[in-house]
Amino acid sequence: MTVSIGVTGATGRMGGEVLAAAADRDDLSVAFAVSRSPGDEVEGVAVEDAADFADLLASNQPDAVVDFTGPASCIEYASACAAAGVAFVTGTTGLSEGGFDALREAASEVPVLYASNFSRGIAALRRAVREAVPALDGYDIELTETHHNAKRDAPSGTALTLLDDIDEARSSVRQTQSDDIDEVRGDSERVHGREGEASRSEGEVGVHARRAGDIAGEHEVLLAGNHESLSLTHRAGSRGVFAAGALDAAAWLADRDAGWYDFTEVLE
Numbered sequence: 001m002t003v004s005i006g007v008t009g010a011t012g013r014m015g016g017e018v019l020a021a022a023a024d025r026d027d028l029s030v031a032f033a034v035s036r037s038p039g040d041e042v043e044g045v046a047v048e049d050a051a052d053f054a055d056l057l058a059s060n061q062p063d064a065v066v067d068f069t070g071p072a073s074c075i076e077y078a079s080a081c082a083a084a085g086v087a088f089v090t091g092t093t094g095l096s097e098g099g100f101d102a103l104r105e106a107a108s109e110v111p112v113l114y115a116s117n118f119s120r121g122i123a124a125l126r127r128a129v130r131e132a133v134p135a136l137d138g139y140d141i142e143l144t145e146t147h148h149n150a151k152r153d154a155p156s157g158t159a160l161t162l163l164d165d166i167d168e169a170r171s172s173v174r175q176t177q178s179d180d181i182d183e184v185r186g187d188s189e190r191v192h193g194r195e196g197e198a199s200r201s202e203g204e205v206g207v208h209a210r211r212a213g214d215i216a217g218e219h220e221v222l223l224a225g226n227h228e229s230l231s232l233t234h235r236a237g238s239r240g241v242f243a244a245g246a247l248d249a250a251a252w253l254a255d256r257d258a259g260w261y262d263f264t265e266v267l268e
């Protein structure tokens with residue numbers, strides 16, 4: 001069965017990658033693509049007006065929509081998909097708490113899959129981090145992400161996901177050490193960059209965002225103790241890895257029930 005998809009942000013960096021990757025697959029077809037600046041073709045697909053998104057959903061009835069745009073438009077596209085009964089895959093980062101609430105609301109109507117990073121390498125890095133943090137309990141942790149100079153949000157969505165993984169791994173360590181729930185709870189202090197008098201406090205996680213050139217995406221989690229350190233690093237060589245993962249997710253999500261899904265489920 002061929003899964004048909006709608007693509008948003010077609011004139012953007014990721015939109016173009018998604019259309020290029022879809023053209024190479026025979027399990028997927030592109031029903032339509034939209035942008036706020038329609039007109040030209042991208043990867044041989046006519047780019048239609050984003051203002052007509054709801055009509056395009058109704059007339060094409062795609063199995064899923066793949067979205068890499070911005071926080072405001074992501075929510076608008078998700079609610080249109082919820083109204084039309086179409087599955088929604090998004091990798092858009094920079095969403096606020098309210099934005100995630102709106103996405104979860106859409107998930108009560110249709111299947112929704114959000115991932116801050118659609119690469120298999122980051123999925124493996126996350127597993128490695130969740131293993132390394134308890135194994136190196138008490139080590140200092142610093143997270144550095146590097147992206148192209150046009151990225152809007154900082155820290156990256158992936159960095160935020162990794163920080164949550166670190167907190168979760170640390171609280172599972174505390175759980176094995178204490179029965180007192182107040183001692184177990186609590187996220188690490190996140191220190192974004194350092195300047196001047198800024199000595200390190202125990203347990204904080206340093207977070208560093210670099211923006212330069214056309215780097216597709218790099219994330220490093222550094223764990224350092226006395227006389228040893230462990231550096232876990234992922235480098236995306238091109239945006240194709242993200243597009244491939246998002247299309248895998250769309251193919252997987254298309255016939256699911258309404259609900260909130262995770263990219264790790266696609267990889268199982």
Ligand SMILES: NC(=O)C1=CN([C@@H]2O[C@H](COP(=O)(O)OP(=O)(O)OC[C@H]3O[C@@H](n4cnc5c(N)ncnc54)[C@H](OP(=O)(O)O)[C@@H]3O)[C@@H](O)[C@H]2O)C=CC1
Binds near residue numbers: 009014069071
């Ligand atoms: N999860 C993952 O694996 C990955 C996630 N991303 C995320 O995907 C998103 C898009 O990245 P990228 O393609 O590089 O960005 P671009 O700026 O190149 O493209 C975004 C496109 O979205 C459209 N858009 C619509 N509304 C908005 C809005 N309110 N704000 C911004 N753009 C809007 C724009 O097209 P138009 O105005 O014509 O509609 C634009 O072309 C980002 O949030 C990025 O962090 C990126 C790579 C991988």
Ligand SMILES: O=C(O)C1=N[C@H](C(=O)O)C[C@H](O)C1
Binds near residue numbers: 148151
């Ligand atoms: O904007 C990007 O380019 C990327 N954004 C995602 C993020 O914010 O983590 C994923 C990837 O690193 C590329």
